Structures are given as C-alpha cells and as structure tokens.
Amino acid sequence: MGRSPCCSKEGQNRGAWTSLEDQILIDYVETHGEGRWRNIPKESGLKRCGKSCRLRWLNYLRPDIKRGNITLEEEDLIVRLHRLLGNRWSLIAGRLPGRTDNEIKNYWNTTLGKKVKGQQPKEKKPNPSVKTPTPIVVESSFTGGKASRCTKVLVSPQLHKVGKLDTSMTPTASMAKCLVNNAAIPSSEIDSKSFGVDFDVEELLMSDLSDSNFWKLCQFDGIEEGDKSVGTKDFWFTEEMLTD
DNA sequence: AATGATTTCAACCGCAAACAA
DNA sequence: ATTGTTTGCGGTTGAAATCAT
Incomplete structure (x- = not known):
C-alpha cells in the first residue's frame, strides 16, 4: 500500500482561486496564523487541500509579497x-x-x-592532445536529480578559519567530509559557538566547496546558537560576494 | 480580423524531510 | 525504533495572455 494522497480530490475545488476563497484563506491565516495547513479545509470550510492553501498563501496572498517586475x-x-x-x-x-x-x-x-x-561563450572544442584535469566546479545548477532537503551541517569554530586559507587551494572531497561529517568534529568541540548551517552535503561537495571563493562569501560571525534565524531561508553572504 | 505559435505564470504533482504518536 | 502524517520543495503542466503572420 502506497502513501495516502495528501488530500482527497473529491469535492475539492481546483484551478484558479476565486476572490471569495482568497478572503476565506486570508481570514483564517489572520486569525490562526500560518501553519496547520491541513486543518484549513476542515476549519474554514474551504474546498481546497491544505497544500493548495499553503501555496496560495505563500505565493500570492501574503501581505509582504512584492508585486511588479523584477528589478x-x-x-x-x-x-x-x-x-x-x-x-x-x-x-x-x-x-x-x-x-x-x-x-x-x-x-x-x-x-x-x-x-x-x-x-555564455560558445563552448570551445577541447583539444584532445591537451589533458585537462577533471573540473571540479560544476557550472550552475544541479540538474541531475532533485535536491534533497538540506540537513544540518555543523561547522566548528576552527573551521571558520578556512576562509583565511589560500584561496587558490582547491578544497578536496575529504576536506568537505571533514566539514560535514560529525565524526570529524568531536561532540565536545561542538560548543555554544558551533552552529548549524543548512547545506546539502552532496552539493557542498560538488560545487560550493570547490568554489575557492565560497568561504569568503559566507558570513558566519555573529550567529549564536539557538538563533532560529539560521535556517534554510537565512543564508548569510557578504555584500562583497553579492556585488562581485 | 482571424488564427496559429509562443510566452507567462498560477497551480498541481510527487517526493522526501521533519515531525508526532 | 518504528510507523504514519504533515510540511516544504522543485519540477511540470496547462490555461490565459501576447505576439506574429
């Protein structure tokens, strides 16, 4: 027996939302707050599955949504x-x-x-007589396979110093393992200054770490343990990184 | 003006992580 | 530790809008 569907499709509205449905959802979220999406159809009478309600709220109804063209x-x-x-x-x-x-x-x-x-410049035909090392940097996206949700990676205070390493040095997979493998960081060292950063380990290996600028680009200072803002949505970058 | 092609974007789907019991 | 449920994510779809002929 497989997973039960997220919601019954029978008796559910589908397609574009009406303004009435929007209003019901807005009222519900204003009263009860975000989350508990599953309960919304039951409690509000909306004929939409919770998933659909969440999507509608996050992508369209949230008050802080910025409308208009992307600058x-x-x-x-x-x-x-x-x-x-x-x-x-x-x-x-x-x-x-x-x-x-x-x-x-x-x-x-x-x-x-x-x-x-x-x-992007036209790809040069590789000269077969010249052996080029297998590039570690993977250009852009990870189209192969779906990105899994990030798991917390503990970075010890010592590892912050990686940023001071010679940036010409190419981090290796084993380095990355050191960073991401808890075993490499004795639990005794995971003190109050350690913190969790959301990374996908595989991706870290594949590209982020291989980018020699990566550690310069991440701004770790000032994040305290228990800082709930350090999460998936709160990646820290320096202005330098974002402005070249 | 009509029609077919292309583009845009809201919504849906399936999967996997996180969470609860 | 296990199992079932809920949430969040990225990929995909398809209707509506726009453009080209």
Whole structure:
C-alpha cells in the first residue's frame, strides 16, 4: 500500500482561486496564523487541500509579497545566487524580500535562464592532445536529480578559519567530509559557538566547496546558537560576494 | 480580423524531510 | 525504533495572455 494522497480530490475545488476563497484563506491565516495547513479545509470550510492553501498563501496572498517586475538588481542577485546554489529556489527567494520561490523559478525558466545561456561563450572544442584535469566546479545548477532537503551541517569554530586559507587551494572531497561529517568534529568541540548551517552535503561537495571563493562569501560571525534565524531561508553572504 | 505559435505564470504533482504518536 | 502524517520543495503542466503572420 502506497502513501495516502495528501488530500482527497473529491469535492475539492481546483484551478484558479476565486476572490471569495482568497478572503476565506486570508481570514483564517489572520486569525490562526500560518501553519496547520491541513486543518484549513476542515476549519474554514474551504474546498481546497491544505497544500493548495499553503501555496496560495505563500505565493500570492501574503501581505509582504512584492508585486511588479523584477528589478535589474534583483535579476543580478538571482543570477549570482543561482550560480552558487543551483535550483534552490527557496534559498534564493530567501535573499529576495517579498519574492517567492515560485516567482523566481518561473522568472528563471522563462527569462533569466535563456539570458544566461545566451551570455555564455560558445563552448570551445577541447583539444584532445591537451589533458585537462577533471573540473571540479560544476557550472550552475544541479540538474541531475532533485535536491534533497538540506540537513544540518555543523561547522566548528576552527573551521571558520578556512576562509583565511589560500584561496587558490582547491578544497578536496575529504576536506568537505571533514566539514560535514560529525565524526570529524568531536561532540565536545561542538560548543555554544558551533552552529548549524543548512547545506546539502552532496552539493557542498560538488560545487560550493570547490568554489575557492565560497568561504569568503559566507558570513558566519555573529550567529549564536539557538538563533532560529539560521535556517534554510537565512543564508548569510557578504555584500562583497553579492556585488562581485 | 482571424488564427496559429509562443510566452507567462498560477497551480498541481510527487517526493522526501521533519515531525508526532 | 518504528510507523504514519504533515510540511516544504522543485519540477511540470496547462490555461490565459501576447505576439506574429
């Protein structure tokens, strides 16, 4: 027996939301707050599944949604973040106040993706006589497979210093393992200054770490244990990184 | 003005992590 | 530790809007 569907499709409205449905959802969220999406259809009488309610709220009804065209600055930021993070739309959206992951994803798929592709220099035919080392840097997104949700990676205080390493040095997979493997960080060392950072380990290995600028780009100082803001949506970057 | 092609974007789907019992 | 439920994410779809002929 497989998973039960997220909600029964019978008797549910589908397709575009009506203004009445929007109002019911707004009223419900204003009264009860976000979350508990599953309960919304039961408690509000909306004929929509919880998942649909969540999506509608996050992508359209939230009061802090920014409407209107994406500015050049935002566009530039998206391109940079996408280069660093790949198709991690929610992470990217977290850096663009008022923009949703869906909006950014759509914008990328319809506009930016094409632009960026068009900008890329024509691929040179590799000279077979010249052996080039296998590149570690994977350009842009991780199209192979779905990105799994990030798992917490503990970075010990000592590891902050990685940023001071010779940036010409190419981090290796084993280095990355050191960073991401708890075994490499004795629990006694995981003190109050250690903190969790959301990373996908595989991606860390594949591209983030291989970017020699990566550690310069992350701003770790000032994040305290228990700081709930250090989460998926709160990636810390320096202004330097975001502005080249 | 009509029609077919293309683009846009809101909504849906399935999967996997997180959470609860 | 296990199992079932809920939430969040990224990929995809399809209707509506826009453009080209």
